[in-house]
Amino acid sequence: xxxxxxxxxxxxxxxxxxxxxxxxxxxxxxxxxxxxxxxxxxxxxxxxxxxxxxxxxxxxxxxxxxxxxxxxxxxxxxxxxxxxxxxxxxxxxxxxxxxxxxxxxxxxxxxxxxxxxxxxxxxxxxxxxxxxxxxxxxxxxxxxxxxxxxxxxxxxxxxxxxxxxxxxxxxxxxxxxxxxxxxxxxxxxxxxxxxxxxxxxxxxxxxxxxxxxxxxxxxxxxxxxxxxxxxxxxxxxxxxxxxxxxxxxxxxxxxxxxxxxxxxxxxxxxxxxxxxxxxxxxxxxxxxxxxxxxxxxxxxxxxxxxxxxxxxxxxxxxxxxxxxxxxxxxxxxxxxxxxxxxxxxxxxxxxxxxxxxxxxxxxxxxxxxxxxxxxxxxxxxx
Amino acid sequence: xxxxxxxxxxxxxxxxxxxxxxxxxxxxxxxxxxxxxxxxxxxxxxxxxxxxxxxxxxxxxxxxxxxxxxxxxxxxxxxxxxxxxxxxxxxxxxxxxxxxxxxxxxxxxxxxxxxxxxxxxxxxxxxxxxxxxxxxxx
Ligand SMILES: [Zn+2]
Numbered sequence: 188x189x190x191x192x193x194x195x196x197x198x199x200x201x202x203x204x205x206x207x208x209x210x211x212x213x214x215x216x217x218x219x220x221x222x223x224x225x226x227x228x229x230x231x232x233x234x235x236x237x238x239x240x241x242x243x244x245x246x247x248x249x250x251x252x253x254x255x256x257x258x259x260x261x262x263x264x265x266x267x268x269x270x271x272x273x274x275x276x277x278x279x280x281x282x283x284x285x286x287x288x289x290x291x292x293x294x295x296x297x298x299x300x301x302x303x304x305x306x307x308x309x310x311x312x313x314x315x316x317x318x319x320x321x322x323x324x325x326x327x328x329x330x331x332x333x334x335x336x337x338x339x340x341x342x343x344x345x346x347x348x349x350x351x352x353x354x355x356x357x358x359x360x361x362x363x364x365x366x367x368x369x370x371x372x373x374x375x376x377x378x379x380x381x382x383x384x385x386x387x388x389x390x391x392x393x394x395x396x397x398x399x400x401x402x403x404x405x406x407x408x409x410x411x412x413x414x415x416x417x418x419x420x421x422x423x424x425x426x427x428x429x430x431x432x433x434x435x436x437x438x439x440x441x442x443x444x445x446x447x448x449x450x451x452x453x454x455x456x457x458x459x460x461x462x463x464x465x466x467x468x469x470x471x472x473x474x475x476x477x478x479x480x481x482x483x484x485x486x487x488x489x490x491x492x493x494x495x496x497x498x499x500x501x502x503x504x505x506x507x508x509x510x511x512x513x514x515x516x517x518x519x520x521x522x523x524x525x526x527x528x529x530x531x532x533x534x535x536x537x538x539x540x541x542x543x544x545x546x547x548x549x550x551x552x553x554x555x556x557x558x559x560x561x562x563x564x565x566x567x568x569x
Numbered sequence: 570x571x572x573x574x575x576x577x578x579x580x581x582x583x584x585x586x587x588x589x590x591x592x593x594x595x596x597x598x599x600x601x602x603x604x605x606x607x608x609x610x611x612x613x614x615x616x617x618x619x620x621x622x623x624x625x626x627x628x629x630x631x632x633x634x635x636x637x638x639x640x641x642x643x644x645x646x647x648x649x650x651x652x653x654x655x656x657x658x659x660x661x662x663x664x665x666x667x668x669x670x671x672x673x674x675x676x677x678x679x680x681x682x683x684x685x686x687x688x689x690x691x692x693x694x695x696x697x698x699x700x701x702x703x704x705x706x707x
Contacts, residue, residue, distance in 0.1 A: 304648050309581045312613040315591075317669045319580045319699055321651040323644055330642035331659060338640075338682040384657075385643040385678070433612065433659055433667035438640055 189454060192276040193410035193417035194565065196224025196403035197530040202516045203365050204296050205397040209239055210250050212292030212399040217251065220401035225414035226286065228253065231403075233278055233287035235259040235271035238520050247290065257284040263427070264554020265467055268402075268522035269561035273423035275404045285405060289526070292399030293518035301395050301519070317432050323384050325469070326392060328556035330384035332438040333472035337386065339439060340487035344386050346494060348377035350471035351390050351513050353499045358510025360500060360540035365396050366514040377471075391471040393512035393521070400523040402530065407568070417568045418530045421456065421547070424449025425561040432556060442560035443480035443551060450549075450562035451482075458482045461564075462545040463532045464504065465525040467553040468511040477551055481562065505542040508532060522552035526563065533567050580693055586616050589629060594698040597690050599632040601664045612666035634688035636660040636702050639667060643677045656680050660702055671701045680704065 198219030200212040207215070213236065221227060234255045239246045244258035257278045261267055268289055275287040295301050305324030307314050322328065336342060355372035358364035366372075372390065380388035410417035426442030426449075429435050451457060458481060466481075468474045475489040483504070484492040498506035509515040509528040516524060529548035531537050550563045583591040590613075593600045602614040605628045609620035617624040641658035644651070656672040658680070672680045673689060685705035690698040 303646055310584075312587075312615075314581045315583065315587060316613040320657055320669055320671050320701075321644060321648050321655060322642075322657045322669065323646060323648065327642050327644060327657050331640035331657070334642060335640040335682060382643075382645045384645065387642075431613070432669045436667070438659070 189422065190276045190280065190420045191407050192279050192404055192420045193407045193568065194402050194404050194420065194526070194530050195410045195413045195415055195417060196220040196226065197527045198223050198401055199363065199524065199527060200292055200399035202363055202398040203396050205294060206297050207294055207397065209292050209294055210247070212294060212397065213239065213247055213290050214250065216292060216399045216401040217288055217290050220288065220290075220403050223415065224403045226403060230286045231255065231288050233257040233275060233284035234290070235275060235287060236290045237262055237267045238291055238293060255284065257287070263559040263561070265469065265520045265522045266425070266552030266554040266559045266561040267520060268526055269423070269550055269552035269563045270425050270559075272404070272420060272526065272563045273425065273561070276420050276423065279404065279406055285409070287404045288401055289404070289523060290399070290401035291518070291520055291523040293520065294397045295519050296395050296397045311430070313431055322432060325556045326387060327384045328432050329470040329472050330387045332476065332557065333386055333470070335438045336472060336475065340490070342490045344378055345374050346490040347391070347471050347475065348374045349490070349493050349498075350468065350474045351377050353493070354468060354507055354511040354513040356499045357508050357540055358514035361510050361515060364510035364515040365394055366510065372514070387470060387472070393469050393517035394514070396516050396518055398516040398518035398524065400527045402523065402526050411568070416534055418533050419566045419568050420563065421566045422450040422452070422454025422564040423562065424453065425559070427559050429558050430555065435557070439476060441476050441480045441553070441557050443477045443553070443562065446560040446562040447481035447551070450564050454564040456547065456564060460547050461549045462505070462547050463508060463529070463542045464506050464549045464551070465508070465529045466506060466549070466551045467521060467525060468507055468513050469517075469521070469553060471513070473553055473557070474506070476557070477553060481549070481551065500540060508537065508540050508542060520554070522554070525550040525552060529565050533565060580697070580699065587614050590614050591697050594690070594700065595696050597698060599634065599688055599700050600629040601632050601662065601666055603628050603630045610665040612668055630664060632662055632664050632688070636662050636668070636686040636688065638672065638680060638682055638684040638686065640682060641672060641680050658702070660686060668700065673701050673703050
């Protein structure tokens with residue numbers, strides 16, 4: 188099992204409030220990731236990116252002066268980058284290209300380009316049948332999932348808040364985190380924050396920041412001659428489920444069931460093998476649903492399972508160790524930064540927030556309204 | 570929330586598949602698309618049946634007007650054209666589909682999972698109407 192491809196470079200762009208352009212952040216992230224790998228633009232013959240323009244990969248290739256032999260601009264929201272890892276592995280293993288950069292950049296906070304209603308395309312069924320009712324996109328969908336989940340399993344708002352409280356604890360250990368200097372977050376803080384769409388408050392919702400990142404992949408054979416210890420791609424899987432708010436019959440079960448099952452099977456691993464997990468935390472409820480879907484705990488058990496500090500620093504299940512989308516950085520499509528943090532944890536570069544001896548990492552992206560789900564398993568080269 | 574509070578949002582023109590559904594709203598009739606080949610009900614209306622793939626056997630049935638809250642949220646932040654707080658809900662119809670809708674009530678925070686609902690209508694400027702729901706009397 189496993190794959191013959193490795194991640195050899197990883198970097199963030201500037202984060203937070205940058206005053207930079209999208210392409211400026213892209214170039215910064217790509218340059219830093221290539222430096223990290225000890226490679227240059229001349230080595231890059233594959234490129235995957237999104238969120239730039241209609242022709243995202245083409246646009247970035249042009250901007251960098253590249254003529255790649257392989258590109259991917261699959262648009263799938265925040266999980267796109269975990270999907271790109273799968274496609275990059277396949278392209279490298281098939282010999283279509285040898286060195287792939289996966290990148291992202293957003294200046295949404297500086298540019299004030301985020302809208303509560305999201306982007307509605309008038310030719311879609313949602314524009315006729317959903318938008319007229321005024322759901323916040325994507326928040327109201329996650330809010331309904333949270334309400335349904337808490338109702339079904341008798342969970343409380345207080346216990347759901349643990350996801351945000353733990354994320355803040357990690358952010359306090361990460362100097363790059365947007366909330367690094369903000370101090371601890373209490374359950375009362377989360378519940379007392381302004382309500383956006385019941386039962387979710389602003390503290391249940393990811394940040395709105397600028398930011399970006401990039402990772403570089405090449406064959407494991409080549410990776411072993413490069414500057415950094417290779418981080419192997421052990422497995423991947425994905426599942427795409429819905430654009431509509433009414434397509435999925437049970438709001439509490441997501442496509443991460445299928446994406447996780449595929450990734451663990453490909454890697455020959457089980458959830459118990461994971462040392463550190465970077466799970467997309469667009470909202471507190473996203474984490475709860477994803478942990479259950481990936482099999483870390485049973486249905487309806489996640490709030491019990493995360494109680495008592497398990498996902499906080501020092502706990503036995505280190506989760507979202509950067510501080511996550513909730514307290515570190517959320518530049519619209521956060522999935523690339525899950526990969527960056529997973530790579531750094533496996534290389535032992537994380538300083539105060541380092542998970543000692545981490546050998547297997549999981550990165551799981553979720554896009555849209557629990558629409559797209561993609562799981563990647565990474566491991567040290569043993 | 571009054572029905573009049575949420576009316577400025579533009580609803581796109583129907584397409585060739587959704588036109589019968591929207592035309593029925595002019596008569597205050599809620600349609601559900603049903604496949605005559607396999608019996609599957611689906612919403613929104615589509616050009617083929619998602620259960621069996623048939624594109625030739627799609628038909629319409631009239632909804633009873635009953636519904637139950639599958640999940641709901643009270644929107645507290647202002648969107649252009651909407652006046653919070655208002656209830657957005659997934660409404661499960663006995664005809665076998667889920668609709669996104671509003672539950673129109675003076676007490677938005679009292680609406681919960683499993684609540685029984687009745688169909689109501691919010692008129693649109695062009696004569697069509699949006700199906701919305703109100704809490705059932707009983
Ligand atoms: Zn059918």
